[in-house]
Amino acid sequence: MINNVLEYLEEACQKYPAKTAFIEPGKSYTYEQAVEIAKTIGSNIAQKKVYGKPIAVIADRDLISLMGFFGIVYAGNFYVPIDKALPLERKNTILRVMDPALVLYQEKDAKSMEGMDLQERHCTMESLYHGQVSIDEEALAKVREQHLSTMPLYIMFTSGSTGVPKGVVVSHGSVVDLVEQFAVTFAFKEDEIFANQAPFDFDVSVKDIYSTIKNKATMCIIPKSMFIMPKKLLSYLDENKATTIIWAASAMSVVATFKGLDKVKPESLRNIMFSGEVLPMKVLHYWQKNLPDANYVNLYGPTEITCNCTYYKVDRPFGMEEVLPIGKAFPNTQILLLNEEGKEVAEGETGEICVRGCSLALGYYNNDEATKKAFCQNPLHNSYIDRIYRTGDMGYYNERHELVFAARKDHQIKHMGHRIELAEIEIPVNALDFIDKCCCVYDEQAEKIVLFYEAAKECNVEIIEKLQVKLPKYMCPNRMIHMEKIPMNSHEKMDRVKLKKMLSEVYHES
Numbered sequence: 001m002i003n004n005v006l007e008y009l010e011e012a013c014q015k016y017p018a019k020t021a022f023i024e025p026g027k028s029y030t031y032e033q034a035v036e037i038a039k040t041i042g043s044n045i046a047q048k049k050v051y052g053k054p055i056a057v058i059a060d061r062d063l064i065s066l067m068g069f070f071g072i073v074y075a076g077n078f079y080v081p082i083d084k085a086l087p088l089e090r091k092n093t094i095l096r097v098m099d100p101a102l103v104l105y106q107e108k109d110a111k112s113m114e115g116m117d118l119q120e121r122h123c124t125m126e127s128l129y130h131g132q133v134s135i136d137e138e139a140l141a142k143v144r145e146q147h148l149s150t151m152p153l154y155i156m157f158t159s160g161s162t163g164v165p166k167g168v169v170v171s172h173g174s175v176v177d178l179v180e181q182f183a184v185t186f187a188f189k190e191d192e193i194f195a196n197q198a199p200f201d202f203d204v205s206v207k208d209i210y211s212t213i214k215n216k217a218t219m220c221i222i223p224k225s226m227f228i229m230p231k232k233l234l235s236y237l238d239e240n241k242a243t244t245i246i247w248a249a250s251a252m253s254v255v256a257t258f259k260g261l262d263k264v265k266p267e268s269l270r271n272i273m274f275s276g277e278v279l280p281m282k283v284l285h286y287w288q289k290n291l292p293d294a295n296y297v298n299l300y301g302p303t304e305i306t307c308n309c310t311y312y313k314v315d316r317p318f319g320m321e322e323v324l325p326i327g328k329a330f331p332n333t334q335i336l337l338l339n340e341e342g343k344e345v346a347e348g349e350t351g352e353i354c355v356r357g358c359s360l361a362l363g364y365y366n367n368d369e370a371t372k373k374a375f376c377q378n379p380l381h382n383s384y385i386d387r388i389y390r391t392g393d394m395g396y397y398n399e400r401h402e403l404v405f406a407a408r409k410d411h412q413i414k415h416m417g418h419r420i421e422l423a424e425i426e427i428p429v430n431a432l433d434f435i436d437k438c439c440c441v442y443d444e445q446a447e448k449i450v451l452f453y454e455a456a457k458e459c460n461v462e463i464i465e466k467l468q469v470k471l472p473k474y475m476c477p478n479r480m481i482h483m484e485k486i487p488m489n490s491h492e493k494m495d496r497v498k499l500k501k502m503l504s505e506v507y508h509e510s
Contacts, residue, residue: 003147003149004149004172005073005153005176006074006144009031009034009035010035011216012031013031013034015216016031017030017031018032019216019218021213021218022063022218022220023219023240024061024062024221024223025223027063028063029063034070038071038074039135039140040071040129041070041071041128042072042140043074043134043140044128044129044133045072045077045102046075046076046139048101051075051076053100054078054100055078055080055100055101056081056082056095056098057082057103058084058091058105058109059200060106061196061222062221063221064125065081065125065200067129068125069154077101078151078153080100080156081200082095083199084109084112086490092115093165094157095117095118097157097165097166098167100121101121103118103122104123104128105124105125107126149171149172149176150171150173150362151171152170152362153171153174153175154170155167155168155169156170156206166365166370168203168365169361170206170303170361174360174361175206175210175306177306177332177357177358178306178359179211180214181330181332181333182207185331186271186273189217192211193219193241193242193244193268194208194211194218194246195222195236195240195244196219197222197227197245197246197251198246198248199224202490202492203303203306204246204275204276204307206307207307208246211246220242230260230263234264237266237268243271244269244270244273245272248491249279250492252272253279253437255287257436261290261291267291269294271295272287272294272297273297273299274299275308276493277494278323278405279324280431280437281318281430282433284314284324296313297311298312298325298326298327300405302391302393305355305357305359306361310403311327311328312326312327312402321427323427325404326395326402327402329403330359333357334356335353337351337353337395338354338379342379343379345396348396350395350396351396353391353403354388354389354390355391356378356386360375360388361389363375375387375389393407393408394406394409406421406423407422408423413442415442416474420449420475422440422441425471426439429451429453429467432462434455435453435455435459436455437453438451438486439451439453439494439496440452441503449475449476449477449479450477451477451481452483452486452499454483460482486499
C-alpha cells in the first residue's frame with residue numbers, strides 16, 4: 001500500500017534510473033538524478049530541525065522548484081508553492097496565514113523577494129543542494145518511519161474568487177487516491193509524456209506531477225511564454241512527443257483563438273483533458289476537428305477535493321449551445337446533490353454538488369471557521385463521522401444520468417423579479433463566432449447585468465441582435481463592455497473580483 005508519494009518516485013527510479021523523468025527547455029533530469037537532488041535538499045532541510053511544518057517555495061515553472069517540493073517531503077514537511085510573479089501583497093497574505101518554518105527561493109529570483117515578510121527564515125535552493133551534507137540516509141529513514149498517509153503533502157491557496165484566498169491542506173493519501181484512479185480510468189502507460197501547462201501553485205499541476213511518477217512516465221514543463229506563441233507551443237509538444245495534456249480550459253481557448261492547430265498538429269497527443277471553467281463548445285469543436293483521434297475528457301472538481309471528483313469522456317457530438325456534462329464520479333468518490341435543507345434533490349432537479357470520500361482535503365490552514373462551514377457532517381445521517389465538502393456549485397443529472405454543472409451558487413442573481421444563472425447568458429455569447437471570451441457579472445447597486453467580452457472589435461449591437469432571439473428580454477445584458485483582454489487571476493480563471501471592482505471604480509453610474 002502506497003502511503004507516501006515519494007514511493008512512486010523511488011519505484012520509478014529503481015526500475016528506470018536512466019529514464020528521463022522531467023524536462024524543461026534545454027534541461028532534463030533522469031529519475032536517478034531527481035531522487036539524488038531531492039534527497040540532498042531533504043537532508044539539508046532535516047538539519048534545520050523543522051520537521052512537520054509548512055515550507056514555502058517561491059516557485060517558478062522549472063525543474064529546481066519541483067525538486068524543492070520533493071526535497072521538502074523527504075524532510076518530513078509539506079510544501080506551499082507561491083508563484084514568484086504574484087503581487088507582493090498576495091505573497092505576504094499567504095505568508096501571514098501559514099507562518100512557514102522556511103521560505104525557499106532561487107538565487108536568480110532574489111529580486112522577487114523584496115518587500116516580503118520573511119522574518120529571517122529564508123534560504124536559497126542552491127544552498128540546500130550544495131549544503132553541509134550530501135545525502136543523510138539515516139535522517140531520511142527516521143522521517144519515513146514516522147510518516148502517515150493522513151499527513152499533509154502540500155497547501156494550495158485558492159484563487160480567491162471571493163477576494164479572500166484560503167490555504168487548502170491536502171494529504172498524501174488523497175493524492176495517492178487521485179493518481180491511482182486516474183491511472184485506471186484513463187489507462188495511462190509508462191510511455192506517457194505529460195505536457196505540464198499549469199503553474200505549480202495551481203492544483204491542475206498536481207495531476208501532471210504525480211501521474212508522471214506514479215506511471216513511471218515523463219513530464220515536460222511548458223514555459224508560460226509559449227502560450228502567447230501558439231505555433232511555438234504546439235511545436236514544443238510535437239518535438240517532445242507529448243501524449244497527454246491536462247490543461248485549464250483557458251489554455252485550450254488560447255490555441256483555438258489563434259488557430260494554432262492550423263499550423264502545427266502534435267499527432268502524438270492521445271489524451272486531451274481540460275478543467276477549471278466551462279469550455280466553450282466552439283473551442284472543443286476546433287480541437288476535435290484538428291485532432292479527431294484523441295480522447296477528450298471534461299474534468300471537474302475544486303481544490304478542496306484534490307483536483308477532480310468527476311469526469312466525462314466526450315463520446316458524442318455536441319451542438320454549439322449545448323453544455324458538456326461533467327459526467328460521473330471517480331471510483332471511491334460519491335456525489336450528492338443537496339437542497340438548502342440538506343436533503344437530496346429529486347431526479348432532474350438542481351442541487352448543490354457535495355462530495356464525499358477520501359479525496360477530501362484536510363481543511364483550510366489556520367482557518368477553523370471556514371473549514372467547519374465547507375467541510376461538514378453528511379446531513380443525510382449522523383450515525384458516525386462522515387465528512388462532505390460543499391462545493392458551492394450547482395448541478396443536475398440529465399436524461400442520460402450524466403452530471404451537468406449548472407452554475408456557481410453565488411453566480412445566481414435576482415433581476416427584475418427573475419432568478420437568473422449568469423452562465424445561461426455566457427453560453428450563447430460564447431457560441432458567437434466573433435466572440436473570443438466573455439464573462440457576466442451583476443452590478444447590484446445599479447441593478448444591471450454587465451457583459452464583459454473579448455472580440456476583434458466592439459460589437460454590442462450584433463451581440464444584442466443575436467441574444468434577443470435566444471433569451472428573454474430580462475436576461476439580456478443591460479451594459480456591454482468590450483475589452484482587449486479580460487483579466488485572469490493567477491489560476492487562469494476569469495477574475496470576477498477584479499471585474500466587479502472595475503465596475504464600482506470606473507463604470508458605475510452615479
